[in-house]
Amino acid sequence: MTQRAFSxxxxxxxxxxxxxxxAAGLVGVALPAFGHLPVLGYEGWSVEPFRxxxxxxxxxxxxxLSLAAGLATTLLSVLAVAAFVAxxxxxxxxRAGGRALGPLxxxxxxxxxxxxxxxxxxxxxxxxxLAVILGWDRPPDLLIVGDPLGLAxxxxxxxxxxxxxxxxxxxxxPQLDARRQLHLARSLGxxxxxxxxxxxxxxxxxQIRLPVLAVAAYASSVVDVALILGPSTPAPLAVRILEWxxxxxxxxxxxxxxxxxLQLGVTLIVLLAWLGIERLGRVLxxxxxxxxxxxxxxxxLPALSLLPMMLAAATVxxxxxxxxxxxxxxxxxxxxxxxxxxxxTAWERTLRAARGPLWTTAEAGLLxxxxxxxxxxxxxxxxxxxxxxxxxxxxxxxxxSAVVYLPLLVPQIAFLFGLRVAALSFGLSPSLGTLVAAxxxxxxxxxxxxxxxxxxxxxxxxxxxxxxxxxxxxALFFRLRLPLLLAPVLxxxxxxxxxxxxxxxxxxxxxxxxxxTVTTEAVALASGGDRRLVGxxxxxxxxxxxxxxxxxxxxxxxxxxxxRAMRSS
Amino acid sequence: MRSLRVLLLCASLASGLAGSALAADPDPSDWxxxxxxxxxxxxxxxxxxxxxQINDYVAWVGERVAAEYGIDLTEVKLGDAANAVSxxxxxxxxxxxxxxxxxxxxxxxxNFAAMKEAGLLxxxxxxxxPNWRLVDTENQPTILVDFTVPTDGMESPWxxxxxxxxxxxxxxxxVAAMPKSTAELLEWAKAHPGRxxxxxxxxxxxxxxLKQVLSETVADPSVLQKPxxxxxxxxxxxxxxxxxxxxxxxxxxxxxxxPQNYPEMKQLLADGELDIIFAFNPSEASAAISAxxxxxxxxxFTFPGGTLGNTHFVAIPFNSSAKAAAMVVAxxxxxxxxxxxxxxxxxxxxxxxxxxDKLSDEERKLFQSIDRGPxxxxxxxxxxxxxxxxxxxxPRIEAEWAxxxxx
Numbered sequence: 001m002t003q004r005a006f007s008x009x010x011x012x013x014x015x016x017x018x019x020x021x022x023a024a025g026l027v028g029v030a031l032p033a034f035g036h037l038p039v040l041g042y043e044g045w046s047v048e049p050f051r052x053x054x055x056x057x058x059x060x061x062x063x064x065l066s067l068a069a070g071l072a073t074t075l076l077s078v079l080a081v082a083a084f085v086a087x088x089x090x091x092x093x094x095r096a097g098g099r100a101l102g103p104l105x106x107x108x109x110x111x112x113x114x115x116x117x118x119x120x121x122x123x124x125x126x127x128x129x130l131a132v133i134l135g136w137d138r139p140p141d142l143l144i145v146g147d148p149l150g151l152a153x154x155x156x157x158x159x160x161x162x163x164x165x166x167x168x169x170x171x172x173x174p175q176l177d178a179r180r181q182l183h184l185a186r187s188l189g190x191x192x193x194x195x196x197x198x199x200x201x202x203x204x205x206x207q208i209r210l211p212v213l214a215v216a217a218y219a220s221s222v223v224d225v226a227l228i229l230g231p232s233t234p235a236p237l238a239v240r241i242l243e244w245x246x247x248x249x250x251x252x253x254x255x256x257x258x259x260x261x262l263q264l265g266v267t268l269i270v271l272l273a274w275l276g277i278e279r280l281g282r283v284l285x286x287x288x289x290x291x292x293x294x295x296x297x298x299x300x301l302p303a304l305s306l307l308p309m310m311l312a313a314a315t316v317x318x319x320x321x322x323x324x325x326x327x328x329x330x331x332x333x334x335x336x337x338x339x340x341x342x343x344x345t346a347w348e349r350t351l352r353a354a355r356g357p358l359w360t361t362a363e364a365g366l367l368x369x370x371x372x373x374x375x376x377x378x379x380x381x382x383x384x385x386x387x388x389x390x391x392x393x394x395x396x397x398x399x400x401s402a403v404v405y406l407p408l409l410v411p412q413i414a415f416l417f418g419l420r421v422a423a424l425s426f427g428l429s430p431s432l433g434t435l436v437a438a439x440x441x442x443x444x445x446x447x448x449x450x451x452x453x454x455x456x457x458x459x460x461x462x463x464x465x466x467x468x469x470x471x472x473x474x475a476l477f478f479r480l481r482l483p484l485l486l487a488p489v490l491x492x493x494x495x496x497x498x499x500x501x502x503x504x505x506x507x508x509x510x511x512x513x514x515x516x517t518v519t520t521e522a523v524a525l526a527s528g529g530d531r532r533l534v535g536x537x538x539x540x541x542x543x544x545x546x547x548x549x550x551x552x553x554x555x556x557x558x559x560x561x562x563x564r565a566m567r568s569s
Numbered sequence: 570m571r572s573l574r575v576l577l578l579c580a581s582l583a584s585g586l587a588g589s590a591l592a593a594d595p596d597p598s599d600w601x602x603x604x605x606x607x608x609x610x611x612x613x614x615x616x617x618x619x620x621x622q623i624n625d626y627v628a629w630v631g632e633r634v635a636a637e638y639g640i641d642l643t644e645v646k647l648g649d650a651a652n653a654v655s656x657x658x659x660x661x662x663x664x665x666x667x668x669x670x671x672x673x674x675x676x677x678x679x680n681f682a683a684m685k686e687a688g689l690l691x692x693x694x695x696x697x698x699p700n701w702r703l704v705d706t707e708n709q710p711t712i713l714v715d716f717t718v719p720t721d722g723m724e725s726p727w728x729x730x731x732x733x734x735x736x737x738x739x740x741x742x743x744v745a746a747m748p749k750s751t752a753e754l755l756e757w758a759k760a761h762p763g764r765x766x767x768x769x770x771x772x773x774x775x776x777x778x779l780k781q782v783l784s785e786t787v788a789d790p791s792v793l794q795k796p797x798x799x800x801x802x803x804x805x806x807x808x809x810x811x812x813x814x815x816x817x818x819x820x821x822x823x824x825x826x827x828p829q830n831y832p833e834m835k836q837l838l839a840d841g842e843l844d845i846i847f848a849f850n851p852s853e854a855s856a857a858i859s860a861x862x863x864x865x866x867x868x869x870f871t872f873p874g875g876t877l878g879n880t881h882f883v884a885i886p887f888n889s890s891a892k893a894a895a896m897v898v899a900x901x902x903x904x905x906x907x908x909x910x911x912x913x914x915x916x917x918x919x920x921x922x923x924x925x926d927k928l929s930d931e932e933r934k935l936f937q938s939i940d941r942g943p944x945x946x947x948x949x950x951x952x953x954x955x956x957x958x959x960x961x962x963x964p965r966i967e968a969e970w971a972x973x974x975x976x
Contacts, residue, residue, distance in 0.1 A: 057971045057972045123841075123842065137841070141763040141822060141823075143822045148825060233769060233976060234976050333839070353628075421663055512670045513646075513647065513653070516645070516646065524619065524646040525618070525619065525621070525646075529830070529833045
């Protein structure tokens, strides 16, 4: 078999295997959405589910919230990342930012959302500080968490999406000729920021476009953050679909399925609107260039441009501290700044309850990340050998990249319920295997995202030299390529692992409650509202990914302590 | 515990399946055979998992039934019991008629009615359990009729519930001055704007508050014991909406947001945002004080004219993969040992379903020695029990509430 045929065959097999669950899941909601759910006695076709959906009170507001969350989260996160990279490029701030990313990414969305609530709620830290100064003895009656515009929810999303987009931007930068592009622009008289934004950002943005679209899709259909920080009268569309799906009124499932299709449409509109915003950005920057202004005198702007990212990082880290404080607190009355007494009860309870779930989480995460890593490496390597890649080319065959990001762009809520019914009818009962398979749908795209850049960027001359010294393909792969790419490979593994740990919907839906993980336990306990337990559980949720990111950073440094050039990469 | 609408089409389909499943089911009247079959079974007990105290109690049940009956019990912690009902339905949709993923489920009210109507329950077993003879069927009518729906032995009682109100006397003063009816509560709320709220329905505590107001304001309470009559629904519920309209401007956050559930109200009471909250468990406040969640100045009160009360149960789904073990656990939950432990506020504080006069002296002592804690009313201070309305009222008032206040 030729290398091209092999690459094409592997790619095609993967594409079919990987898109099947998404397709099956979508069919599984499309049938009931059009009135076909035989077990409840609904046969044939009707648009009644859509009519019932349309009659739901507050549906328009729910849709508007989802649209706004999708667009605002993406826009603000992208702008903040662009500002940070432009201001920090080639400075110490950039390296510091890169180092802080691990802990920021390790905090699962739900944990960060809880921490943010402990910070900004009327009974939270900020108002406790104000109360001490102003002498209040009760929290103010202000609607902050769960505000009808969803601002708290968007803030929770933004502080988590910014580190993620920064990570992909930092990974993409080395593939560009950024330094020379910047020098060229500066030699034309542009200031630091404008030189970066006009000279480097357009090509950098092209590299991170897919993750940006994934952020837009995610924010428009998020469930766990919306449950914790989002409004409830009405809630964003995805939350309401989940409620209808789980309602004891079983006939609501038809309307819920119709809602899932509506969610698909809402996400599609967000993605299309985002493409429009991209175009607008292009037009505006061209107009700016055409006017010829250089913006050379920038004053404090470069320093200010770092602010949003630093604010987000500080928020997440402060949230972690608050989670920790609450987890050890005794009775902690408003407006005390610190708990008057401490207690280990919450941790004793949490650790006792979490022993099993912790193990399941670790097993599922390790398996899913390992399988995803092997699959992605095989796909990348087969493609690279068949078609020598130049910088800027796609590192994956088109058949693969057409489907691998599908689970990130199709809202989870739109296909997971259908997938569960499909799995059950194939006789697949919930097991670690089905859980890992479900997690793979979301782990694999992230592993592919983070590894394909570095994989294509490695200078092919290393392997040419190796080959000229008479080494075979296996030796070149295991003794040159893998060791040279150890850092990005481990980073991809850590990202995959943390994505698996953070999965909520796939775990409850496909695991059917029989395979509790720390994330599902944290959300279940959150329904009990005890801040001590929420704090302990959320920290526990953070610990596993933190270990993974720590190892991914430390191992290359340790292994290559005697190879200076490889440490700095 | 969410709203439901009965699906008659389902019932006919289910009755066909139930016939075939019956043959293999364990027979609780041959109890030694049931315990023998239960040994070594793995039981998934699906229960609301939002309370660490209750989770700890269930963990203790797991240890006890493992030691005594060789049953391996795992608690599946649900955010809402309706999720499990929906899961059993999904299994039925896929034709999973045995080996289902829910073996025993904690339910009552609408979820029981929904499962019973949709044929999702196993054959009647509860009245044949050995400990059934201790159950207080004489004084607790809600054990035999769950939200007006006859239980028919398809669910086994676990505990009682009675609506009580809590306040922090350190902020509000003497508990004797607190409201004595929902009408007085409205006046109190107007005098103390922003200090009262209720969870947004369909949270079951929020729906309970709506039902309490409805029961107190309705012209003829007997209509609530019958299914909703669409023709008179607007007229019957008009006083309820008038009440809520008047209450809304005085609510916490001006009624623009509502607490999610009881635990959030408890946190808001602890933070001093709310001054009056309510729960279905009379010793909940004492339990929260001993857990460090509420200050020790919190006290309980109830309405002399009566508040809603009901019973909660465990039931076995039609496709339970461990029916014998489920029966043994249901029976163990009714034992004086398990019921007395559950009634202790330091453990959980859930009222018993057993009749004291049916117990031996020694068993009775287990209950008499319990310290109710500072914030729990004595059984004779709890006031009369108002009957739960027919379950069909729940989806209707929830939908109407969502239309009026949910957007």
